[in-house]
Amino acid sequence: MTPSRSLLAVEDLGVDGIIRILDLADHMAEVNRRPNPKVPALRGKTVCSVFFEDSTRTRLSFETAAKRLSADTMTFAVSQSSLNKGESLRDTIETIAAMGVDAFVVRHGSSGAPQMIDAWTQASVINAGDGWHAHPTQALLDAYTVRTAIGRSGGLDGLRMAIVGDVKHSRVARSTIAAMRMLGVHVTVVAPRTLLPPDVGESFADAVTDRLDDVIAEVDVLYLLRVQQERMNEALVPSLREYTTRFGLTAERAAALAPQTLIMHPGPMNRGVEITVDPAELPGAVITQQVTNGIAVRMAVLFDLLGSGNTAPDTTSDTSMEGGSL
């Protein structure tokens, strides 16, 4: 794997790479605030979304990002695919690659599928979520959202974050925890043992607890993970009600938060489970901003991988990013 060609896991970027993407996202956010939020930076490039698992939100976010950079986009969704006709994953990828694709945006239910695809194609591969493993652009947009909300540049040294819920089955948790820690955030994982990966140690998080109330008043960021309701059949928690009692953001817990604490959620939210208050009434909620920032961050990732250089684009005019040259 060539680190500059693909984005498979956020760890591969290193701290400098993450900050480079976040800085680039600042420029992209500026583009997005324009009346005509479109630049020709990736004109002539083709980005193919290959989604083997449903995810309308992430797919739309990537496609919007690609279009705002003037890339051509294609979508390959598994329901209309030949995988149902017995074609192998490798043959599918090689067939699409033969049509001339510069980047694959891959969502797959199996951990490691983007790594395999990366080995089969010369095109860039952007992991848009694989199994329980990784979701690097989510981690980047989370970091970007925190950095923007607190008005910092550079890293996030000294902040404290609690991430709450089903860490075990969550690619968002794996990537976001890793990115936040790389940027200097102290991360506490809050979950019952049943929702923790086995052998969670210092290499995974700075602290682990099953008592949200012990940490809630001390954190700068409270990150709520989505409860996957299908997991309820696996004896991981006794009931959604008990989950909410122990780990939900209730009105009482909201009152215990410091006023500046940011509330985050990767979506889609289960109202009444992870959160029983209306996030719109919480001053620190940045859940909508996460979605908005997702586009700028994915533009930054696409430009970083497909643009001609790693320096920030000149975004002062609509034509300055022609052909990716700066």
Next chain:
Amino acid sequence: MSLLITGARVIDPTGERRVDVRVDGAVVSEVAEHLDPVDGDDVIDAAGLVLTPGFVDLHVHLREPGREEAETIETGSRAAALGGFTAVVAMPNTDPTQDSVEVVDFVRHQGERAGLCEVLPSGSITVGRAGERLTPFAELAGAGVKIITDDGNGVQDPLLMRRALEYADGLGITLAQHCEVERLTIGAVMHEGSCCSRLGLPGWPSIAEELMLHRDIELVRLTGVGMHFLHLSTAKSVELVRAAKADGLPITAEATPHHFSLTDERLETYDALYKVNPPLRTAADLAAIRAGLGDGTIDAIATDHAPHAPETKEQPLDQAPPGMLGLETALGVSLASLDMALSDVIAALSWKPAAIAGVSDRHGRPIEPGEPANLTIFDPDDVWEVVPARLASKSRNTPYIGMPLRGRVLHTILQGTPVVRDGGALR
């Protein structure tokens, strides 16, 4: 015309010596410090080489009938012969299952037709390996079956397992268990530990093996009927077997080369080549398996040779089938990985598994006049690397690419007839 093997260092159950060995027909005819060739003798100059009884693999998947695109009994037998094996126990997870005399006879006959090693069909414990009804043990025993196992799956139902042991008593067969409590391994693709946490892969916890092993050890204690434990992979499993043997229970155990040479960190590339069941475990487990082989707690090295066609291994880990090739690399991996006396390694590859497989009347024999000539000759010091394209197996899923192996089989003699000469198969 006879076959004369000169100058070999002989290692067999009686010890070690340097002698010349003459083979006439299917038997060893003469053993002496020096034998002169007579006219027409086929002479193998084995100076610097080791001559041992042929190896016996308690655990291979030959895929025929049912998955001939991955392996046939002929190609698997050729891989076995090239690995120095003169007998292999063919696991029953074929399609159809080896749960009847007809299928078992078919497997045996295909082995005889190939003529490269003795293929010993196992039978399944339950019909279709479905874990519900016992197969006709006595009929299978009558067809020459010695090992009865549902390998690929463990027998989940403790009542059924107890009945199987009780019913097997006195039939001259050995029940062999694949220890895995399946409720603990749903969707599992690799060892449960810090590595699987990092990779976001569902874990196969050690306790899923150890619980069933413990259950079955207690069933052996209850019934007094012996059992063999397949491919043990964890440190605790070694401890359990050690303690049970100290109690005098009639049990035996095997370990695979991959479980004493490769760790779960191999999965970091998400390459399904390293997916195997039970999974590759930690360095501490590897050390315990090696120690168990060293002190005899684990009786035998068995390969769990499991061919899979390339396209099936080119899938994401959760979709790819488990298993890796082992026949052609077993000796090389063993000598490269184990810090044991050569004679102890050979014991674990030859006469100890021969006894478990119920074939010590003809395999793993002393190299003495009148004994069946199932023999292996290898260079114990040759360091080499496996080249997948040159494997005799129909599949290519060897996990040992790039790993220096030590010890290479040069000649294999089956019932007095060379089937491998100078590292190449003769048929």
